[in-house]
Amino acid sequence: MTGRRRDKYVRSHDINTSRRDRIPMARTFTQKLSAELDPTAEGLVHLYAEFSLHSNLRSITLSFPDYLGAEELRGFSQSQRHQCEWDGATQNPWIRFRYDVNRTNAGGYEFVDTGSWALLKYPPINTSWKYTGGRVELDRQYDIRQDGIVSSDGSIVYLGPHREESFRAGGQRFRIAIPTNASLRASLADVCASLSFAAENLDVGGKNDEVIVVVAPSNINWGWGGLQSGVNGFWAVDSSYVDHANNTWIHEYVHTRQEWDRDQSTRWLIEGTTNYYAALLTFLDGRVSFSAFHRYLETDRHANSVLVDPGRWTSPNAYYTKGRRVTAALDAKIRRETGGSKTFEDVFRRINRVDGSLTHGKLKTAIRNVVGHGLEDWLATYVEQSRVPDVPTEEALFTGDTVSVPEPEPEVEETEPEEEDEVEIEIEVDDCPVCGAAVESDQQFCAACGTALFRQCPVCGRGVTDEPYCPECGTAIQEECDVCGHRQHSSEEYCPKCGTKFG
Incomplete structure (x- = not known):
């Protein structure tokens, strides 16, 4: 079911083991995480942790990372800076957190909040509890409080205006969220067809009932061309190709099949x-x-x-x-x-x-x-x-x-080849930008001074021209100037348009 998954790795703490042995039937309480935008604070969203409890519970402790701050609590009190305790009485307690969403890697964003929309991953909240009587287990649920989409384990979440395309292929349901300000390079029909072909022809097991895909707007300086996160979700930048051997859509989809x-x-x-x-x-x-x-x-x-x-x-x-x-x-x-x-x-x-x-x-x-x-x-x-x-x-x-193995070819007597007319091959020649020596269009380095004639990916070293992402490894090649918005190669020290120093 969308937005819900039983977490088999959660471990509970029993304070009455003899009673537990006599009553093996599992009972559950739920923890639901949901989020909504905060249009007044770019980079921050409101995250809610809401609980529906079982009568056997005696205590609940939540521990959370430092990029979460508890804003409002009902039925919980903050025992330490990043820890909260249930009061033992409130039946439907909840906490509202301030969540610093922005995460960077490889020189760009992995997750981001712009104020008007956000692409994020729900943070880890460690939940421990004690109970009496029969075993009580935790059922984690994931939801959203506004327009958006969420994967089954909360590892891919989009908040904001969008349209959604859904289809079935290979026994899976695909849901693609296209934000209002995203502009697909490939047609949506081609993206769906490419993913359908992969789902129907990759026979490796590991299929989830549902796959969540978010089209990431390319006006953000992303660290990657795409990112798979969690069990069944990924995002891919809207400029991704479907007609390139490094097909980001399928690349990230294959990650969801690795178990x-x-x-x-x-x-x-x-x-x-x-x-x-x-x-x-x-x-x-x-x-x-x-x-x-x-x-x-x-x-x-x-x-x-x-x-x-x-x-x-x-x-x-x-x-x-x-x-x-x-x-x-x-x-x-x-x-x-x-x-x-x-x-x-x-x-x-x-x-x-x-x-x-x-x-x-x-x-x-x-x-x-x-x-x-x-x-x-x-x-x-x-x-x-x-x-x-x-x-x-x-x-x-x-x-x-x-595939047939070719038979060895019989030896033939060599003869003098007939003279052929010379064929004139036109090769584009330019000047090295450093020393001025003539260089041909397919040269990667100047033979005279060694200058690289292509921009190079800072991660894998591949020569690139004006691509925003490296076609070899997906690293962001261009960065956006914070002052004027001009996009330039990530190795530039100064913005060529306004002169702002980077870094």
Whole structure:
């Protein structure tokens, strides 16, 4: 059900264990979080924690982070700066908090409140309690107090004017919130069709009944091109493409299908699988060519990283780059080893069911169970060492068609080639902005002085031109001047329009 989820990790504290043993039936009390905008204070929203109690409860203690401030309390008193206690008598107690929403990462916002609308995540509130009699458990609920949308665990929340598009695909219901001031680069029909194709063709388990998607207006300096948060929600910037191998909509959707518990040794799979399947599904959907798909996957960035050990990555973003290349090559390896009867999707489905954290050893076991024999040597070479595999160039291998192994070509006697007419190739030539030397249009660096001829992403180093987000890793490339609003590359020290110093 929308906005509601039983939290199986909550633990209660019994003060009468012998009675609990005799009465195993669970009883519940509810804690509902909801929010509304505060149009008078940009960056802040009102957050409400409301309780419906059970008669067996004897005490409730709430602990909350420092970016929450208790504004008004009914049935609670503040025992410490970030802690409140129930008075033991009020049956429907509540607290209204002042919530500082703005969160930044990678040089931009992850969550933000503008005063007229907000994109946020409900904060963690630690709730502990004591009871007598039968066990009492906590049922956490998530809601909104105005126009907006909320995911089942409160990890994606939008407050403000918007329109909503909903559709069903692959046994899931998608709800897309489009804020009034968002302007989609791709058509809404294409976004829905792209997500539908992914939901219907990604067979890895881990499906939620509902997926919440928020289109983030691009007039905000976001830290990422998109962000998945919690169980079943994500946001993507309105300028995101559906016809690029790095399809943000599918990338974030694939994150919602990952159910394994994290382990450092398999951390590379978190982004390796999302990048790979975003590219694969976009290619299979006919939105990019095979050459664009292959070119995106066979990147050499961060190739010397040892994926099994994040401490030996050459960049924090190695799981985006080398991770996707290794995932693609591993999928191809599995397809070849099994004659096309199995793919990495079968591995994905198995690791989604693994008990406990997904270690490298458990990953190897899952692969062995899918393929019928181990790929330890392959994994040792490309996951446990700094080497990189080739991504096969046979298109049929990735489309599921039969791939025949070509027979060796017979030797032929070499003959002198006939003379051909010279073909004139026109190459655009420009001047290096530093030394003035002539440079060709496809050069990344000036041969004379070494100046980078493209702006570079500050995270992964990819050359970029006027894109607001890096097409390689999604990092925000442009920042907005606080004085005049001009957008410029994040490496600029001064605004080129008004001269304001940044930082």
